[in-house]
Amino acid sequence: MEALTPAQIDLRERAVCFVDETCIPLELEAERSGGPLPPEAAKAVADRARELGLTGGNHAVEVGGRGWSAFEQVLVQEELGRNTNGVWWNMGGGYNVLACGTPEQVERYLKPALRGERADSYAVTEGGAGSDPGGIAGTAERTGNGWRIRAEKWFVTSGDVSDFDIVMVNVVDGEQRLPTLFLVDRDRPGIEVVDDPPFTHSFPHGHPTLRYDCEVAADAVLGGEEMIGRGDELQNEWFVEERIHIAARCVGAMRRLLAEAVEWATGREQFGGRIYDLQGVSFPLADSAADCAAARLLTHDVARAQDAGADPKLVHGRAAMAKLFASEAAWRCADRCVQVYGGRGYMRTTAAERFLRELRVDRIWEGTSEIQRLIVARGLERRGVERMLTGEF
Ligand SMILES: Cc1cc2nc3c(=O)[nH]c(=O)nc-3n(C[C@H](O)[C@H](O)[C@H](O)COP(=O)(O)OP(=O)(O)OC[C@H]3O[C@@H](n4cnc5c(N)ncnc54)[C@H](O)[C@@H]3O)c2cc1C
The missing domain is CATH 1.10.540.10 (Acyl-CoA dehydrogenase/oxidase, N-terminal domain)
Incomplete structure (x- = not known):
């Protein structure tokens, strides 16, 4: 390496x-x-x-x-x-798609977000459109001065604290529906928090359901008018980046889980000896170590290939593979570590317990494991088995 x-x-x-x-x-x-x-x-x-x-x-x-x-x-x-x-x-x-904003949008949204003066959220999912964003029903229609946005967005992470949202809707153009990202300031009248439910993890911000029935200015299309209908393209860039990041965070989670579980198991004694000397305890940790090391190599490899200019479609397929493997592995690892801790593994004061709840969503958001499998399977056929497995480009 x-x-x-x-x-x-x-x-x-x-x-x-x-x-x-x-x-x-x-x-x-x-x-x-x-x-x-x-x-x-x-x-x-x-x-x-x-x-x-x-x-x-x-x-x-x-x-x-x-x-x-x-x-x-x-x-x-x-x-x-x-x-x-x-x-x-x-x-x-700031979400990476903000870099595709017009110079004015960069000044107004991205730069202040990076200075910590503004906070964004990204609203794509709807009640009827999750894994299949083609089912999005939210619309943007031209008005005299700009656009009327009508949409109900689910699971908007940080939507309870953001002061602007990146919202995916379909621009209505005759019979056509053109997927497009809009920048929507939260101080616009007509934006409502419909629901703010609790979730499995304990996270700094909520994931509320937001209803938009609001006017935005003519220049609210992210990237300007030429980006109308190209929301999916921008979105893909976000997915690839975030899937690699999720994989990396899952590797980090496994590293901590293993460090703490090994320390615990080598110190804990039952039946007159260390529980670590019981293979029922140490073998799941060994399996987790193999999972962690493999996930780490794959994730580093995908990121390095992206930096080296690999075919973006190959990176897309392998980012999905990294997210799939690392998120499934991390959850297995958390589950095994909880078991190694015994009753202490069920206490919220034990990191393994918290990871068990928190890592679950990594198999769901930014595309479920099933969707990652679809992307990988498509990659095997279109990019080729060897290229998907080796990453050589
Ligand atoms: C905590 C949290 C935060 C989130 N944050 C955001 C956010 O900030 N912005 C945002 O836009 N969204 C966000 N999401 C939404 C998330 O991306 C979706 O939940 C996810 O994409 C799945 O969509 P869905 O929930 O509608 O499930 P569905 O699409 O209804 O899927 C249900 C089940 O069917 C399976 N399935 C669906 N299609 C297929 C298929 N073709 N083949 C095999 N199986 C299939 C799925 O894998 C899943 O198991 C968040 C979700 C959560 C839980």
Whole structure:
């Protein structure tokens, strides 16, 4: 495996420091409150991430980001994944599609988001359209001054705190329905939180259902008028990035799970000896170690190939493979570690218990495991078995 450059080692050390010294110490407070931290603590997390140069890694330096490569983003995401309760999520940032905004949109949305002055959310899923975004019913129709947006969006992560949303709707053009991303300021009249249900994990923000029946200005199309009908294209870029990031965070989760479970099992004694010496205890940990190492290699390989200019369709297929494998492996690993802890594994004060709940969604969001399998299967046929397996391009 290629060695890290001194700059990459430094970047990873900063991420380790942020997670170990800022995020992990806040986990239990976050758990006890159901996810959110008090505003001053959440701000301290965001400020610390900015001080350490960790915010906006996926954006160019010119717009206030860090300009990291895909691999460097993976190095940081892997460390963030060691943290439960998504404390790191408080650091903020901006969705990658914002980089496709017009110069005015970059000034108005992306730059302030990276400075921590604005907060975004991304609203695609609807009650009737999840795995199949082709079923989206939300619409945008031209009015005298701009657009009328009508949509009901489900599971809008951070939709309870965002001050603008990136909303996927179909522009109505005669008989045509053109998937398009809009930037919608939350202070527009006609946006309503319909529901804000509790979820399995304890996360800093909610995932509310939002109803939009609002007017937005003529320049609210993300990327400008020429991007009308090209929402899926932009969306794919987000999916690829986020699927690689999810895989990386799952690797980080497995690293922490294993570190803590091995420490526990080598110290715990029953029947006059260490439970680690019982193969019923150590073998599941060995399986998890193999899962973690394999997921890590695959994820690093996909990110490095993307940086090296691999065919985006091949990267898309292999990012799906990495997300599928790492998320399924991480959940297996959490389940095994809970078992190794015995009754303590069922206590919310044990990281393994929290990971068991939190990692479950990684098999669902940004495309379920079944959808990743569809993408992988399609890749085997279209990109070729050898290329999908080796990543050679
Ligand atoms: C906590 C959380 C946060 C989220 N955040 C966001 C967000 O910020 N923005 C956003 O837009 N969305 C968000 N989502 C939505 C998420 O992306 C969807 O839940 C996910 O894509 C699945 O869609 P669905 O829930 O409608 O399930 P469905 O599409 O109804 O799927 C139900 C089941 O059918 C299976 N299935 C569907 N189609 C196929 C197929 N072709 N082959 C095999 N099996 C299939 C699925 O795998 C699944 O098991 C979030 C979801 C959660 C739980």
